[in-house]
Amino acid sequence: MSGEETPHYHGHRDRLRARFTEVGGDALPDYELLELLLFRSIPRRDVKPLAKDLIKRFGTFAEVLAASPSRLLEVDGVSERVVTDLKIVEASARRLAKGEVAKRPVLSSWTSVLDYCRTAMAFMDKEQFRLLFLDKRNALIADEVQQSGTVDHTPVYPREVVKRALELSASALILVHNHPSGDPAPSSADIKMTKEIIDAAKPLGITVHDHIIVGREGHASLKGLRLI
Numbered sequence: 001m002s003g004e005e006t007p008h009y010h011g012h013r014d015r016l017r018a019r020f021t022e023v024g025g026d027a028l029p030d031y032e033l034l035e036l037l038l039f040r041s042i043p044r045r046d047v048k049p050l051a052k053d054l055i056k057r058f059g060t061f062a063e064v065l066a067a068s069p070s071r072l073l074e075v076d077g078v079s080e081r082v083v084t085d086l087k088i089v090e091a092s093a094r095r096l097a098k099g100e101v102a103k104r105p106v107l108s109s110w111t112s113v114l115d116y117c118r119t120a121m122a123f124m125d126k127e128q129f130r131l132l133f134l135d136k137r138n139a140l141i142a143d144e145v146q147q148s149g150t151v152d153h154t155p156v157y158p159r160e161v162v163k164r165a166l167e168l169s170a171s172a173l174i175l176v177h178n179h180p181s182g183d184p185a186p187s188s189a190d191i192k193m194t195k196e197i198i199d200a201a202k203p204l205g206i207t208v209h210d211h212i213i214v215g216r217e218g219h220a221s222l223k224g225l226r227l228i
Contacts, residue, residue, distance in 0.1 A: 012046075013039055016035060016036060017036070020036060030060055030061035031048070031051040031054075031055045032051070034055065034064060035047050035048055035051040037086065038050060038085075041079070041082040041085040042079075050078070053076070054075060060123075062123050063123045063216070064086065065086055065087075065089060065093065066090060066123035066125075067125070068125060069087070071125070094116075094119055097120065113132070113174070114214075114219055117214050118219060121176065121214050122178060122214040122215060127177060127180060128147070128177060128178055129145070129147045129177045131173060132173065132176065133168050133172075133173060134170060134171060134172040134173065135169075136171045138209075141169075141170060142168050144164070146160065146161060146164070156193050158193070161173070161175075161201075162200045162201050162204060162206065166204065170206065171205070171206065172206065172207040172209055173207070174209050175194060175197065175211040175212070176214065177190075177213060177214075178214050178215060179214070181215065182216035183215055183217055184213040184214055184215040184218055184219050184220040185213075186213055186220055186222055186227060190213065191227050191228070194227075194228055209223070210224075210228075211223070211228065
């Protein structure tokens with residue numbers, strides 16, 4: 001192919017890669033970081049319009065990664081290959097965030113715990129209830145999704161939570177769930193359910209350190225709010 005026939009986006013790709021190398025990802029707007037991912041999924045097309053469409057549709061880079069495959073496929077230009085590549089990056093981000101808290105005293109690395117919870121759950125479109133199981137040193141020994149629900153409700157059964165903690169020989173728990181609405185403020189049902197789990201766990205020597213609620217707009221700690 002002659003120089004005159006080279007697609008215009010080739011030069012753009014080279015320049016964007018060079019800028020990423022020079023200034024890093026934090027200096028790039030969301031759509032340009034997304035472009036860099038799409039370069040690999042779609043090697044022979046200008047992907048800037050698609051990157052901008054995805055950001056416009058979902059809001060942010062993080063929300064694009066967290067969007068369900070079915071919603072991503074609704075966007076013109078998104079193929080199964082694109083979805084797979086985006087989900088690989090999402091899984092990598094979660095694994096990286098989890099590495100910051102694994103086998104470390106959780107209560108002394110609280111910022112990393114919050115970052116991990118937000119990475120894992122803040123941008124999901126359905127409610128999910130996650131349990132962080134801790135050992136006697138308050139190090140993370142397991143992280144499990146106990147229940148997934150609808151856009152505004154997840155059934156949680158205190159006896160099942162405590163049963164699983166005993167199976168794992170956990171000494172303490174941190175409860176985490178997300179609010180797909182974006183607002184992390186706890187509901188009366190959230191507070192009631194947390195107190196029921198505390199009441200079920202306490203006689204068995206299991207401490208509930210906190211219940212963290214995450215959303216697009218931030219996070220809320222029931223302990224920090226003095227609700228437990």
